[in-house]
Amino acid sequence: MDLSLVDASSVFTDCTPTNQTLLGFHASVFSHSISKNKPAKLDDVRSNGWLDAMQSSSPRKKTLKDIAIDFASDDSDIVYYSWMLKYPSALSSFHHIVNRAHKKMIVIFLDYDGTLSPIVDDPNRAFMSIDMHSAVKGVAKHFPTAIISGRSLDKVYELVGLTELFYAGSHGMDIIFPAKDTSISYTSYIQSTNKQQGKEVNLFQPAKEFIPMINEVFRTLVEVTKDIPGAFVENHKFCASVHYRNVEEKSWPMIAQCVHDVLKDYPRLTLTHGRKVLEIRPLIDWDKGKAVEFLLESLGLSNTNDVLPIYIGDDRTDEDAFKVLREGNRGYGILVSSVPKESKAFLSLRDTLEVKEFLNSLVIWKEQLSNTII
């Protein structure tokens, strides 16, 4: 996917009411001014919570000792099943979901890592299974389907490779969707021919002005972490990730300190925690939740009476999307997790296998419904 033809910055970095009105969107969708919620300045990663967050950022792999403990006690299962009382399985709630979808259009939003592909040590080898690929292709045939990932748009498109989907990369800061699918005036949008797919597209890039800054920070982070074995830095164009999954735990304070020291020089950037990854991103009021609202509105699917959005994700950044659905009392947030954790989601799935089963169930249900109607 070659996005080099595109220059959307002038359109969206100026979000005056005039521009918002021209675009025909609800003003809140465009309130991506500098957030007022900037965290307090961090002085010491050992006492400011960064390390605690890093330690709890992903379920630990089981050691032989853990497995022995599992045999001695089924406590973890009991805890998990108790947790499921609050976050019921989307599979066992399937009939409830499709009943609620009666006469509504289901719209599917999918996170990538940990949702469509299992978490693996090497971010460059996080592939979907062939079956998962078919399941995603299947849902996209019947329902508008979007991937919303922390990865760069190019990377997530390369990994998924389905032209029939909508994509949002960099935690929703880089959105691409076919021009023909718009239901509102896009005169202010940048339309561009996507070379790879050979079709007209719309792009929305609310953090475009940050690209040079992210490039600079990326280079600095690569430099300062180069002597920490296992550290790996990714450039997602609108954000950067510092991975520590393969770094020895004793070096985590060092990696946190490096990132902290670099961020001190960039007050317009902020840090969020992912699964064994520190995410550096622009301090703007834009996230996966805003991307969901944006896509629904762009596609003419924001009428809550006619549309049932379903968002499936596993990460902290997906919580912003769960929150939007919960607070708007629309659709379902589904958390993918094999361990109990607090979430704004309504339902849960244990792992990528259950995600695949859920997507396939939607396809079967829709096909049976179509056959019945004919």
Ligand SMILES: O=P(O)(O)OC[C@H]1O[C@H](O[C@H]2O[C@H](CO)[C@@H](O)[C@H](O)[C@H]2O)[C@H](O)[C@@H](O)[C@@H]1O
């Ligand atoms: O929003 P997502 O699509 O879930 O992307 C979030 C991050 O995913 C990737 O990292 C995670 O998955 C890797 C591969 O399984 C794993 O090695 C890493 O520890 C996880 O944090 C991706 O590499 C990141 O850049 C994304 O931000």
